[in-house]
Amino acid sequence: MSEFEKSLNPIATPAPRAGGLAERARAQVTGQAAYLQNLNPEQRRAVEVTDGPVLVLAGAGTGKTRVLTTRIAHLIATGLARPGDILAVTFTNKAAREMKERIGHLLGTVAEGMPWLGTFHAIGTKILRRHAELVGLRADFTILDTDDQIRLMKQVIQAAGLDDKRWPARALASLIDGWKNRGLTPDKVSAGEGASFGNGKGTALYAAYQQRLKDLNAADFGDLLLENLRLFRTHPDILSQYQTRFRYMLVDEYQDTNVAQYLWLRLLAQNKPNIACVGDDDQSIYGWRGAEVDNILRFEHDFPGAAVIRLECNYRSTGHILATAAHLIAHNDGRLGKTLFTEDEAGEKVTITGAWDSEEEARLIGEEIEALQHKGHQLADMAVLVRISAQMRELEDRFVTLGLPYRVIGGPRFYERAEIRDALAYLRCVANPDHDLAFERIVNVPKRGLGDATLELVHVYARNKRLPLMEAARQLVETDEIKPKPRSTLRELTKAFARWNSLIDTMKHNELAETVLEESGYTDMWQKERTPEAAGRLENLKELVRSMEEFPDLAAFLEHVSLVMDTNDNSDADRVSIMTLHAAKGLEFETVFLPGWEESLFPNQRALDESGKAGLEEERRLAYVGITRARRRAKLFFATNRRLHGMWNATIPSRFIDELPEAHVEITEAPINYAHGSSRFERMGTFRSGYTTPGWQRAQDQQAQAPSSASFGKSSSFASSGTHAGSARPPLQIDGEVLARSSGPASGFQQGDRIFHVKFGNGSIIHLDGNKLTIDFDKAGRKMVLDNFVSRI
DNA sequence: TCCTAGCGCTTTTTT
DNA sequence: AGCGCTAGGA
Numbered sequence: 001m002s003e004f005e006k007s008l009n010p011i012a013t014p015a016p017r018a019g020g021l022a023e024r025a026r027a028q029v030t031g032q033a034a035y036l037q038n039l040n041p042e043q044r045r046a047v048e049v050t051d052g053p054v055l056v057l058a059g060a061g062t063g064k065t066r067v068l069t070t071r072i073a074h075l076i077a078t079g080l081a082r083p084g085d086i087l088a089v090t091f092t093n094k095a096a097r098e099m100k101e102r103i104g105h106l107l108g109t110v111a112e113g114m115p116w117l118g119t120f121h122a123i124g125t126k127i128l129r130r131h132a133e134l135v136g137l138r139a140d141f142t143i144l145d146t147d148d149q150i151r152l153m154k155q156v157i158q159a160a161g162l163d164d165k166r167w168p169a170r171a172l173a174s175l176i177d178g179w180k181n182r183g184l185t186p187d188k189v190s191a192g193e194g195a196s197f198g199n200g201k202g203t204a205l206y207a208a209y210q211q212r213l214k215d216l217n218a219a220d221f222g223d224l225l226l227e228n229l230r231l232f233r234t235h236p237d238i239l240s241q242y243q244t245r246f247r248y249m250l251v252d253e254y255q256d257t258n259v260a261q262y263l264w265l266r267l268l269a270q271n272k273p274n275i276a277c278v279g280d281d282d283q284s285i286y287g288w289r290g291a292e293v294d295n296i297l298r299f300e301h302d303f304p305g306a307a308v309i310r311l312e313c314n315y316r317s318t319g320h321i322l323a324t325a326a327h328l329i330a331h332n333d334g335r336l337g338k339t340l341f342t343e344d345e346a347g348e349k350v351t352i353t354g355a356w357d358s359e360e361e362a363r364l365i366g367e368e369i370e371a372l373q374h375k376g377h378q379l380a381d382m383a384v385l386v387r388i389s390a391q392m393r394e395l396e397d398r399f400v401t402l403g404l405p406y407r408v409i410g411g412p413r414f415y416e417r418a419e420i421r422d423a424l425a426y427l428r429c430v431a432n433p434d435h436d437l438a439f440e441r442i443v444n445v446p447k448r449g450l451g452d453a454t455l456e457l458v459h460v461y462a463r464n465k466r467l468p469l470m471e472a473a474r475q476l477v478e479t480d481e482i483k484p485k486p487r488s489t490l491r492e493l494t495k496a497f498a499r500w501n502s503l504i505d506t507m508k509h510n511e512l513a514e515t516v517l518e519e520s521g522y523t524d525m526w527q528k529e530r531t532p533e534a535a536g537r538l539e540n541l542k543e544l545v546r547s548m549e550e551f552p553d554l555a556a557f558l559e560h561v562s563l564v565m566d567t568n569d570n571s572d573a574d575r576v577s578i579m580t581l582h583a584a585k586g587l588e589f590e591t592v593f594l595p596g597w598e599e600s601l602f603p604n605q606r607a608l609d610e611s612g613k614a615g616l617e618e619e620r621r622l623a624y625v626g627i628t629r630a631r632r633r634a635k636l637f638f639a640t641n642r643r644l645h646g647m648w649n650a651t652i653p654s655r656f657i658d659e660l661p662e663a664h665v666e667i668t669e670a671p672i673n674y675a676h677g678s679s680r681f682e683r684m685g686t687f688r689s690g691y692t693t694p695g696w697q698r699a700q701d702q703q704a705q706a707p708s709s710a711s712f713g714k715s716s717s718f719a720s721s722g723t724h725a726g727s728a729r730p731p732l733q734i735d736g737e738v739l740a741r742s743s744g745p746a747s748g749f750q751q752g753d754r755i756f757h758v759k760f761g762n763g764s765i766i767h768l769d770g771n772k773l774t775i776d777f778d779k780a781g782r783k784m785v786l787d788n789f790v791s792r793i
Numbered sequence: 794t795c796c797t798a799g800c801g802c803t804t805t806t807t808t
Numbered sequence: 809a810g811c812g813c814t815a816g817g818a
Contacts, residue, residue: 121808646809
């Protein structure tokens with residue numbers, strides 16, 4: 001066996017397999033490795049430059065994952081590193097899973113031999129467990145999920161004598177989360193920031209929370225990295241141990257790293273920076289949760305002598321799509337700059353379709369999907385990408401009506417469902433009776449008559465005796481402190497937990513789970529509730545028990561769910577996907593529908609308010625991500641009226657539409673005429689009026705007409721959904737004297753004026769309400785329209 | 794201790 | 809509009 005073959009697979013010596021390791025290795029002897037042959041020159045360079053820091057700027061669809069996985073395979077195949085020498089970090093479990101699979105394909109072996117390939121958090125946990133005692137934890141510390149975290153913070157807030165109404169635990173949670181993302185321990189938080197919460201007690205609350213975590217032998221997600229930093233800083237010997245171990249480092253999605261992750265990487269890469277970071281500054285869309293685009297922009301400065309490799313050949317999208325995306329993103333400042341190109345055909349232009357309202361928009365999308373389906377396209381090749389989840393409802397309604405199979409990606413995840421968390425809390429209590437937060441969660445679920453009063457007794461006793469709640473309860477029920485009824489209930493419960501706990505070693509863990517859920521009365525609770533929803537919950541519980549089979553024991557299962565908050569749903573039915581733009585990153589589809597390109601929604605007003613120009617640029621990157629998900633068809637939509645929080649609002653097309661290159665987009669008409677009628681010409685007109693004037697400028701114009709932005713919002717809202725009923729829209733009556741008075745003669749029109757409307761033709765104004773006009777059209781009947789689509793004749 | 798009516802909030806989401 | 813939480817009453 002040659003030297004490099006040994007390094008490929010140091011243990012077994014299997015017979016050479018077709019396409020396997022040995023065969024590939026032989027290919028390398030004769031010329032070059034087979035795995036390198038499918039790479040373009042830039043990709044190859046990104047794989048073969050193994051010394052020193054490397055930044056790979058990988059534009060959308062340029063083969064980023066291929067480079068990462070091939071690079072790892074290359075390091076192993078050439079004998080530069082053994083699998084255990086390579087640290088490879090990703091953000092999501094999905095990405096980690098995918099990489100393992102693909103490396104396995106490349107090397108012809110299952111890549112379980114990559115012990116240090118995983119998410120930041122998974123690897124952080126692994127390291128932390130080995131040295132837990134050095135940061136005040138035990139090796140079996142529990143990882144709190146968001147829910148536990150918030151309940152704990154609530155306790156901390158109350159313990160500090162603060163009103164948890166006025167200072168909500170959620171707010172503190174996001175504040176502390178933000179600090180942890182930035183690598184700040186309580187002593188590092190600036191006084192000003194610390195004082196911003198809880199009457200100046202922010203920092204103290206943070207410190208108290210950290211203390212509580214230590215008491216509970218627990219860590220939250222942020223700690224998994226933050227405690228690593230502490231460990232590395234306070235124990236240079238341990239740091240150097242890992243520096244030596246990780247001879248090569250790879251980082252996926254580098255543009256999404258936050259400060260803590262950045263510091264972690266820097267510490268590990270300190271002496272021997274064989275670090276390769278792959279990312280795309282144009283796809284940084286997680287600034288709001290602590291990601292620092294700066295990390296990638298600063299890479300060359302941080303790692304002097306870094307090789308910067310740009311992957312600019314796009315293998316995903318056709319010409320028009322790519323050109324559209326490129327032109328849009330060029331409006332951002334401060335980019336590292338890439339020019340994507342494709343060797344693919346120009347393909348179809350990106351289409352822009354204006355709809356009267358969001359219902360019509362959903363209808364149009366539904367029809368286009370059906371039309372494509374009739375032409376033989378798979379539903380699984382299509383996706384609808386929305387800015388906010390609230391947009392999904394109307395789409396789902398429409399798809400249900402059409403009988404169009406769809407799936408919502410993202411949404412509430414499996415492990416976040418109440419019944420799953422309850423079941424997990426039971427199992428955590430069984431496995432670890434000291435898990436106070438889990439105990440609290442289920443002590444009275446199902447209702448057992450153990451309310452606040454009883455629980456408070458247990459709490460007080462536990463605090464005084466410094467005991468876990470379960471143990472405190474066990475001791476308390478032997479006294480007369482508790483009233484007879486709750487006393488016997490609680491006694492039975494603690495006995496039950498003791499019994500279940502004793503079964504851990506003898507009973508199969510999934511059977512044990514079933515037993516626990518049965519005997520505790522938890523399954524009964526849902527069975528008694530005869531609703532379809534409860535049936536679904538029971539289904540989920542079954543699924544949970546089933547999924548446990550994949551793990552060797554209860555402890556392994558619980559560790560898995562703490563870190564992996566998703567399940568791989570392998571439903572392969574042919575369905576349209578609906579998801580947010582954020583959830584779509586990293587995915588691709590033949591056809592992508594992008595509804596809701598309107599000011600306020602997209603770019604999202606809140607992002608603009610909170611982050612100004614940076615917010616706008618992140619929104620634009622989101623738009624870029626959306627368009628670049630499409631392989632062959634990207635279809636943009638906007639509606640002139642949208643229902644938000646139950647109110648109809650007049651909207652104007654997104655400024656992003658104005659930023660698209662005219663040569664690569666086309667404005668479409670709706671394929672079918674609806675109740676209010678439409679023709680190609682009219683739709684063009686509608687759109688043009690929104691196209692030639694920059695969106696933001698018109699927004700200002702409209703704002704200027706109204707006394708204030710608040711009354712603008714009001715005056716442009718239709719009365720209710722009842723008066724606005726989609727295609728079968730009845731003549732609209734405006735129910736508000738109040739509304740009419742409040743908005744005044746803002747439109748400049750008068751009752752009786754003859755007007756022309758781009759969509760409905762000529763008509764007479766019969767009623768005015770701010771910028772909304774009720775008009776009897778000569779041909780189209782009575783409609784309510786907005787003044788900016790109307791001109792006097 | 795439990796049930797329910799009313800109130801307030803509402804971007805994006807991973808681990 | 810819809811959901812989750814909370815306070816207040818039974």
